[in-house]
Amino acid sequence: MTSRQMVLGMQFSGGYGAAPGAWRLPGANLNSYTDMDQFVRYAQAAERGKIQLLFIADTPVLDVDLDHHTPHHMIDPLLILTVLARETERIGLVTTASTTFTEPYNLARQFKALDVISHGRAGWNAVTTSDPAAAANFGATIPQRAEKYERAHEVIQIVQALWGSWEKDAWLLDVDGKRFADMDKIQPVNLQGKHAASRGPLPIPPSEQGQPVIFQAGGGS
Numbered sequence: 001m002t003s004r005q006m007v008l009g010m011q012f013s014g015g016y017g018a019a020p021g022a023w024r025l026p027g028a029n030l031n032s033y034t035d036m037d038q039f040v041r042y043a044q045a046a047e048r049g050k051i052q053l054l055f056i057a058d059t060p061v062l063d064v065d066l067d068h069h070t071p072h073h074m075i076d077p078l079l080i081l082t083v084l085a086r087e088t089e090r091i092g093l094v095t096t097a098s099t100t101f102t103e104p105y106n107l108a109r110q111f112k113a114l115d116v117i118s119h120g121r122a123g124w125n126a127v128t129t130s131d132p133a134a135a136a137n138f139g140a141t142i143p144q145r146a147e148k149y150e151r152a153h154e155v156i157q158i159v160q161a162l163w164g165s166w167e168k169d170a171w172l173l174d175v176d177g178k179r180f181a182d183m184d185k186i187q188p189v190n191l192q193g194k195h196a197a198s199r200g201p202l203p204i205p206p207s208e209q210g211q212p213v214i215f216q217a218g219g220g221s
Helices: 036-048 077-087 104-117 132-136 145-163
Strands: 009-012 053-056 092-098 122-127 171-174 179-181 213-215
Touching: 009 036, 036 077, 053 077, 077 092, 077 104, 092 104, 092 213, 104 122, 104 145, 122 145
Parallel strands: 009 053, 053 092, 092 122, 122 213
Antiparallel strands: 171 179
16 A cells, blocks of 8 residues: 655745734844845755745736835745755755746756756746736736647746756766767757747756656646
């Protein structure tokens, strides 16, 4: 009989916690929004507590009145997770990135780099974007639902193909043979969809886990 196991995750929210007034509590670090040492302490405490992954939700827009509320989201989740990758050893590192307003090559390169830096602990929460204010930050409007999910499907396929553009043993590091890598095992993906495309390949070798894990953390619209 297969034993069932619980996977425990912890969400980071803006640095101050989810309660709107948490930043005003006695002893709170008022610089938590930008203090990387604070994030490192949180992450290391979670790792000691056997939490298995850290999750950072993200929407690319300022969506609160900062006169009265702290920001909902981190200053840049991928950069923060890169910091945490260097200061932790085992905990998973997962964040959100939009398929609607991010090109697949950028997504593939950034998350693959995090995966290599963290020795195989990265995950991508792949989401569409539904906030018109977020769309406006990219000089765009929210596409129709069908178009948005068609693009999401294409983007995820292209990202995964780019992650696989190096074969497992392509990185040779052969000093005597003067061969850094085997280009026969590093190939362009040459994918063209209706909404997204990429030639590839990535300039990044596989990580210990091969490629990042794709998450879907909730319903979309």
